[in-house]
Amino acid sequence: MIDGGGPRLGPARRQEAIAEQILARGDITAGELAELFQVSLMTIHRDLNELERQGLVRKLRGGVTAQPSSVFESNVSFRERSMRAEKEAIAARAAELVEPGMAVMLDDSTTSLALARRLEALAPLTVVTNFLTTIELVAGMPGIRLIALGGDYDVLHNSFLGVSCTDAIAALQADLCFVSTSAVTGGYAYHQEQHIVPVKRAMLASATRSVLLADHTKLTRTALYRVARLQAFDRVIVDAGAAPEALQELDQLTRSLDVAALLPPEAP
Incomplete structure (x- = not known):
């Protein structure tokens, strides 16, 4: 009991x-x-x-x-607990693309959250996000100018969505945009939920360069709604847990593919 x-x-x-x-x-x-x-x-x-x-x-x-399923996303608390080592490896590789002085846009994924934890060391930066978890994290970082995207609050994703959010994104131009999606297959990135897709598309359209962050489990999933072609991303970063045949296919379908090695565990 x-x-x-x-x-x-x-x-x-x-x-x-x-x-x-x-x-x-x-x-x-x-x-x-x-x-x-x-x-x-x-x-x-x-x-x-x-x-x-x-x-x-x-x-x-x-x-x-x-x-998660092909039509439902999992709760953000569950997503934060899953594939932590893989997300940290991807975030470490993504952080190498960020330079001081940049404006960086982050979506409401827990993979981009792992990247957000590394941004203080790269300040000064401007960080743009609709993810309340990232907003609360970055707000206390010295050297970080935060632009919080408002809109309709979604409790499942702990983020702001809807027309107000996409309109706010359209008024900006970021140097780098980092997004993650629920599934990557057949040359496209997908998400299970329709109302998430316009926000991710708006972020891609409002950035000079965009990067897709996808742990290897995304390569074996299906989801309902297409977000964008993989060719729309300047770079795709996955972790080394991906199967060789999946990496080979991605290499053919992407403009630039990075495979992030898992980081050694921290000393106790």
């Missing part, structure tokens, strides 16, 4: 604990959750309905998941 035999959790605290379980495991059945929290299946389904309404999880028949 999740609370070790103590008093049962109230609804809000139980839902928070359920979300933590789902994010840690990726997916779980309703029956397993009912046993863990010592409540009825009906109660668990009410909790899951609320978590789904908040965009934290996605209900399946008999269970729930934080994993």
